[in-house]
Amino acid sequence: MRQRMRVVIRGAVQGVGFRPFVYRVATGMRLDGWVRNSPQGVFVEVEGEKDALDDFLLRIPREKPPHAYIQSLEYSLLEPARLRGFKIVESDEGGAADALVLPDIAVCDQCLAEMHAPANRRHRYPFINCTHCGPRFSIIEALPYDRPNTSMKAFAMCPDCQREYDDPRDRRFHAQPTACPACGPELALWDGEGRELARRDEALCMAAESIRRGGVAAVKGLGGFHLVCDARDARAVAELRRRKRRDEKPFALMYPTLRAVAGDCRVTPLEARLLQSSEAPIVLLDRRTDAGAGMLAGVADGNPCLGVMLPSTPLHHLLLEELGFPVVATSGNLADEPICIDEREALSRLAGIADCFLVHDRPVVRHVDDSIVRVVAGRELVLRRARGYAPLPLVVKGAAGGTLAVGGHLKNAVALVAGGNVFLSQHIGDLDNREAVGAFHRVIAGFRRLYGVKLARVAADMHPDYLSTKSAGAFGVPVVKVQHHHAHVAACMAENELDGQVLGVAWDGTGYGTDGTVWGGEFLLADAAGFRRFASLRQFRLPGGDAAVKEPRRAALGVLREMFGDGFAAAPGAPPAPDSAPPPDLPPLTAFTASERAVLAQMLDKGLRSPLTSSVGRLFDAVAAIAGLRQKVGFEGQAAMQLEYAAMRVQSPDAYPFEIRGGGDGGGLAAAAYGAQGREVVDWEPAVRAILRDVREGVAVELVARRFHNTLAEIVVAVARRAGQGRVVLTGGCFQNRILLEESVGRLRDAGFAPFWHQRVPPGDGGIALGQVVVASAGDGGR
Numbered sequence: 184m185r186q187r188m189r190v191v192i193r194g195a196v197q198g199v200g201f202r203p204f205v206y207r208v209a210t211g212m213r214l215d216g217w218v219r220n221s222p223q224g225v226f227v228e229v230e231g232e233k234d235a236l237d238d239f240l241l242r243i244p245r246e247k248p249p250h251a252y253i254q255s256l257e258y259s260l261l262e263p264a265r266l267r268g269f270k271i272v273e274s275d276e277g278g279a280a281d282a283l284v285l286p287d288i289a290v291c292d293q294c295l296a297e298m299h300a301p302a303n304r305r306h307r308y309p310f311i312n313c314t315h316c317g318p319r320f321s322i323i324e325a326l327p328y329d330r331p332n333t334s335m336k337a338f339a340m341c342p343d344c345q346r347e348y349d350d351p352r353d354r355r356f357h358a359q360p361t362a363c364p365a366c367g368p369e370l371a372l373w374d375g376e377g378r379e380l381a382r383r384d385e386a387l388c389m390a391a392e393s394i395r396r397g398g399v400a401a402v403k404g405l406g407g408f409h410l411v412c413d414a415r416d417a418r419a420v421a422e423l424r425r426r427k428r429r430d431e432k433p434f435a436l437m438y439p440t441l442r443a444v445a446g447d448c449r450v451t452p453l454e455a456r457l458l459q460s461s462e463a464p465i466v467l468l469d470r471r472t473d474a475g476a477g478m479l480a481g482v483a484d485g486n487p488c489l490g491v492m493l494p495s496t497p498l499h500h501l502l503l504e505e506l507g508f509p510v511v512a513t514s515g516n517l518a519d520e521p522i523c524i525d526e527r528e529a530l531s532r533l534a535g536i537a538d539c540f541l542v543h544d545r546p547v548v549r550h551v552d553d554s555i556v557r558v559v560a561g562r563e564l565v566l567r568r569a570r571g572y573a574p575l576p577l578v579v580k581g582a583a584g585g586t587l588a589v590g591g592h593l594k595n596a597v598a599l600v601a602g603g604n605v606f607l608s609q610h611i612g613d614l615d616n617r618e619a620v621g622a623f624h625r626v627i628a629g630f631r632r633l634y635g636v637k638l639a640r641v642a643a644d645m646h647p648d649y650l651s652t653k654s655a656g657a658f659g660v661p662v663v664k665v666q667h668h669h670a671h672v673a674a675c676m677a678e679n680e681l682d683g684q685v686l687g688v689a690w691d692g693t694g695y696g697t698d699g700t701v702w703g704g705e706f707l708l709a710d711a712a713g714f715r716r717f718a719s720l721r722q723f724r725l726p727g728g729d730a731a732v733k734e735p736r737r738a739a740l741g742v743l744r745e746m747f748g749d750g751f752a753a754a755p756g757a758p759p760a761p762d763s764a765p766p767p768d769l770p771p772l773t774a775f776t777a778s779e780r781a782v783l784a785q786m787l788d789k790g791l792r793s794p795l796t797s798s799v800g801r802l803f804d805a806v807a808a809i810a811g812l813r814q815k816v817g818f819e820g821q822a823a824m825q826l827e828y829a830a831m832r833v834q835s836p837d838a839y840p841f842e843i844r845g846g847g848d849g850g851g852l853a854a855a856a857y858g859a860q861g862r863e864v865v866d867w868e869p870a871v872r873a874i875l876r877d878v879r880e881g882v883a884v885e886l887v888a889r890r891f892h893n894t895l896a897e898i899v900v901a902v903a904r905r906a907g908q909g910r911v912v913l914t915g916g917c918f919q920n921r922i923l924l925e926e927s928v929g930r931l932r933d934a935g936f937a938p939f940w941h942q943r944v945p946p947g948d949g950g951i952a953l954g955q956v957v958v959a960s961a962g963d964g965g966r
Contacts, residue, residue, distance in 0.1 A: 187216075187261040188236045192243065193224035193602075194254035195283040195575065197328040200314030201225055202271050203356040204248050212239060215266040220327040221275040222635075223602070224283075230266040250288060250315065250461060254578065254604075271351060274327045283604070284320055284328065284633065286571050287405045287551060289463035289495040291316040293354065298497055304343065307384055309498035310368045310545065314358045316461070320574055320609075321406045321551050322360060326633060330359045334546040341366035360545075368545035370498070375538065377530050387498075390541040391505040399423050401515055401529055401537035405496055406551025406570055406609075407522035408515025408529050410537060411437075415508055420481035423511060426536040428518045431817035433483035435465050435490040435553065437512035439503035444491055447471055447479065447509070453558050462571025463495035464554035482511060487828050492553060495570070498543075514552060521612055521622040524550045532618075549629055550622060551609050559921045560928050565943050566919055568596065568950075569609040572943060574630075576604035577953065579677045581711070581960050585639030587627065587658065588955035589651040591667065591948040592644070593819070595619075597627055597651075598952035601634040605677075605956050610949055614650045623651070642959035644670070644951070646695035663959040667694030668705045668915065669714045670954030675914040675946070676711065677957050679939040684710045686717070686908040688899055688927075690917035691947065692732065692800030692819070701725070703798025703915075704865070706902045712961040718843070718863035718902050721745070724793040725801060726783045735804035735822040736814040737783070739771035741796075742805040744787045746868050751784070766879050771808040799895065799917050802867060806891050809874060810884050820916070827920050829888035837886075838893035839870035843901055863905060870894050889922075896926035900934050913940040916947035 192201070197220055205218040209229055214236070216229035229239060244253055294311045297303045305311045312318070325332040340348060344363055347355040355361045362368060364383070371379050372386035381389045390400045397419040400411045410427065412419040414436050424430060438444045441455060448468035450458070457466050467488045483489055492512070494500040503510070514522045515533060523529040524547040529540060555567040565572060573596075582605050588598040595611040608626050612619050631638070643655035645664045655662045665673075671694075672687030687707040696702035697716075704720030723738075723745040731737035743751040743765050750764040765772065775783065786793050803823035807813045812829065813822040844864050870891070877887050903911050911931055918924045924940060931938040944950040 184233055185231065185263050186233050186236060187228060187230040187263050187266070188240070188258055189261055190227040190229065190240070190243070190256065190258045191224060192227070192253060192256050193283075195250070195252035195285050196225045197283070197326075198285045198314070198319050198359065199250040200248045200354070200356070200358075201251055203314070203351045203353075204246070204251075205243070206269060206271055206351040208239060208242055208246065209269040214239060215269055217266070217270050217272045219272045219274055220329065222326040226275070228264075228266070229269070230263055248314070250285065252283070252575070254283070271357075274329050283576060284323055284326070284574055286320050286462070286573055286575060287318050288316045288461045289571070290497050290500065294497065295500065298500070304365075305363050307501060308364050308367075309370055309387065309496070309501055310360070310362055310543070311497045312358060312360050313354045314356065315354070317358070317360050318405050318545075321547050321549060322545070323633070324548055328359060329357075333359050334548050335360050335362070338362055338367055338545075368543045370541065370543050373526070373530070373540040373542060375530070375534065375540075377527070377540075380539070386541060387501055388505060390539060391502060393539050394506060394510065398538040399426065399536060400539050400541055401523075401533050402498070402502065402541045403526060403529070403543055403547070404498065405547070406549070407524040407547060408533070409512045410515050410533070411502075411510050411512050413506075413508065414479055414482055414511045417480040420511060423513070423536075424481065427513070429513075431484075431821065433486050433490060434511045434513050435492065436479070436482065436509050437492050437494060437499065437503060438509045439494070439507060441493065443509060444468070444493070448489055448491060451558065453561075453563070457556055457558070457563060458491070458493050460571075462554060463493060464556040464565075464571055465490045465492045467555070467557040467566075479509070485825070485828070487831055490555065502541075516618075519613055519615055520618040522550050522552060549609070549626065557919070557921065560925050560940070562942060564919070564924075564941060565945055566947070567594075567610045568607065568943070568945055573609035574606045576606045577677060577944070578603065579605045579953075579957060579960075580680075580682070582956055583639065583960035585637055586642060586956050586959055587631075587636075587638055587640075588642040588952040588959065589627070589655050590644075590952040590955070592646070592649040592651060594945070594948040595623060595651060596949045596952050597623070597630070598956050599630045599634060599636060600956055600960070601636045605953060606630060606634070607944065607950075607953055620650060624654075640959055642952075642955035644695065644955070645697070663955075665955045665958045666697055666714070667951065668702055668707060669709060669958060670951040671914040671946075672707055672709045672714070672912055672954065673711055673957040674944055674950045674954030675912045675939060675941055676709075677953055678941060678944045679912070681910065681912070681939060682710075684708060684908065685910045685912045685939070686903055686906045687714070687912045687914065688902075689915045690799035691915035692798055693796070701794050701796035701798060703796060703800055704802065705797070706863070706906065708906060708908060710961075711957050716862055717906050718865060720797040720799060720802065721864050721866045721868070722795045722797050724787050724790065725796050726786045726793045728792050728794055731801065731804075732819065734815050735808040736771035736774045738801045738805040739808035740783055741787065741793070742802070742809075742871060743771075744784070746871060749784075749788070765875055769809060769875070769878070770811040771814060774808075774814040799915075803917070806871070806874060809871070810878060810887050812884060823917070823920065826888045826891065827922055829885045830892045830922050833883070833885040833889050835886060835889045836893065837890050838897045839873040839890050841870050841894060841898055841901075842866040842868075843905065863902065865898055865902065892920075892922045893926060895923055896930050899927045900930050900936070903931065903936050904934070909935075910937050910939065913938060914946050918946045
């Protein structure tokens with residue numbers, strides 16, 4: 184019996200060759216009907232015998248294109264309409280925009296083969312692509328994903344490209360960015376004044392020669408500019424650091440091949456898969472230390488890891504093939520600014536940094552940085568979510584439509600709820616300068632325009648001074664304030680699809696607490712709607728406030744003052760201290776002059792510009808300073824990273840002692856801050872006293888660092904036992920630390936708990952917008 188079936192397919196089904204796939208299935212089964220794109224997804228009407236329709240329906244999810252992701256497939260049976268033949272019809276522009284926009288996809292093997300074939304008309308064409316690869320998110324302006332709604336609309340297709348575009352049997356059928364040398368974007372090489380030096384392949388070869396001779400090239404890629412130099416040339420790397428004002432923070436590297444990567448790094452099968460995946464992120468790899476590994480001086484000095492990626496675009500493949508060696512490929516910006524996306528803007532913002540500019544005339548609609556991934560506990564952990572991952576959504580049960588979450592202040596990303604999906608934006612960055620603030624507003628405006636969402640509420644951090652929080656009131660809808668660490672926990676719960684209550688361990692550098700102090704070492708009994716602060720680390724003061732973030736020695740003084748009172752800062756050269764005072768020659772004490780110590784002691788005694796904190800991130804800083812690793816930092820988290828790297832060099836199960844007391848049991852700030860409220864207090868003082876003894880006795884810093892990491896993992900298990908909650912969520916920026924996360928997961932499992940942690944949503948502040956959505960949707964910002 185002949186019937187007609189209407190099918191609505193939602194998900195990542197545009198820009199992946201889904202319509203030609205449906206066409207091939209339907210025509211192969213001799214079914215009649217049509218398929219089209221719409222802002223909601225892919226719509227199909229198909230007519231034929233009932234058994235054939237049932238088989239068609241089963242084949243769609245089973246045989247879908249490799250980059251397609253089906254969220255829902257709904258169908259209904261209708262009266263036959265005497266459809267004849269099967270065709271792909273024009274897209275429907277109406278209705279709410281619910282379709283998923285795909286991330287940019289690394290170039291596929293088929294396109295690379297064509298690019299390398301001398302007889303192919305796209306030989307050495309740096310913008311080759313098809314329905315399986317190429318730009319998506321960085322070029323789309325509106326839904327549905329059709330060429331007139333992308334930045335490719337200015338490029339009229341030549342007859343050959345048009346023929347491929349119109350042929351449902353061709354790999355480039357409705358590949359919106361499709362082009363060739365006859366009709367598509369072109370490369371050009373500019374000097375620092377914007378004067379054209381060369382075009383097309385000659386431009387690429389001249390840029391490669393500039394890099395080979397020690398120059399810095401600004402290269403326009405998919406989502407913005409890279410600054411590129413020879414990673415083997417120490418003088419070129421040092422000069423790039425000087426120009427970019429990036430003294431110590433590690434540079435990312437791009438290698439021509441996986442084999443070349445293996446010459447400098449140890450690469451596991453999972454890491455190799457990530458490097459070669461369609462996401463093509465930067466992957467943090469352990470460096471090889473044998474004689475065969477390259478020196479790469481200045482790239483990531485003192486760091487046992489390298490951030491490595493492989494070429495993800497045809498342009499980068501051609502450039503790296505031309506060079507044949509690894510290059511620094513760092514964001515095209517000054518320190519802490521968003522990357523440049525426009526060539527004229529780059530001439531201004533990168534003036535004095537780049538010697539030449541390898542540009543092209545395909546506009547970049549929105550900036551998209553490289554994503555950063557690390558393999559931890561046997562699976563990927565996304566540290567920065569951007570190219571290849573954004574803006575794929577998360578399906579969050581109960582997410583309230585029309586919710587915009589504006590994230591935090593550092594590592595900002597925003598989120599928007601549309602069509603039951605939570606769309607988490609690409610990495611925006613720290614909102615510390617005009618360029619970053621502009622990018623923040625552009626990303627929000629772009630999301631709202633793309634999905635046509637009418638806002639119902641805005642979720643923001645509780646911190647009153649965050650620019651993101653201040654901006655929340657400008658949208659004219661109710662604002663829901665969400666406590667920072669509750670947002671961290673809620674984000675991890677959402678990613679792991681957890682309902683009900685969990686014990687959330689939220690450890691980071693800073694977050695505004697409900698009591699007005701700086702939180703960061705929190706144990707929250709939490710669900711989506713609210714939380715109870717079950718336990719927290721003992722507080723100490725940070726002399727100078729934000730200055731302590733850049734000077735771990737200040738955090739160390741705060742810890743020592745909390746432990747030893749007025750006698751915490753004896754003059755160097757004084758008699759050896761008993762247990763009532765720290766050793767006078769302790770590195771963070773000798774790092775200050777006598778007058779500086781006196782001023783800081785007065786600040787701590789009077790609480791002047793010395794906020795209270797329970798932050799594990801600042802405790803990491805204090806221990807790194809006490810151990811002599813770092814007294815000042817050149818970038819956020821550097822001291823904690825060095826402590827982690829030291830711990831990586833040894834194996835030991837040992838941990839330092841600590842105490843956990845109920846409210847009212849503790850002394851000092853612990854009793855004052857927590858006792859009246861009946862919370863548990865994790866007292867780190869026994870551990871720090873043991874660290875001081877180890878330092879005084881000359882114990883290797885590597886062993887001190889390892890024992891400290893193990894202590895923190897033991898604290899997690901001990902509090903979990905006292906809380907009596909079997910599900911433990913590990914979140915916050917501190918859990919980017921591989922040793923801390925793996926030790927915590929392993930020890931929790933050994934103790935019978937079920938640990939949960941992040942995978943594709945960053946554990947740091949790049950993920951809190953998701954948690955803000957969850958909490959705001961539950962109707963309460965914490966209690």
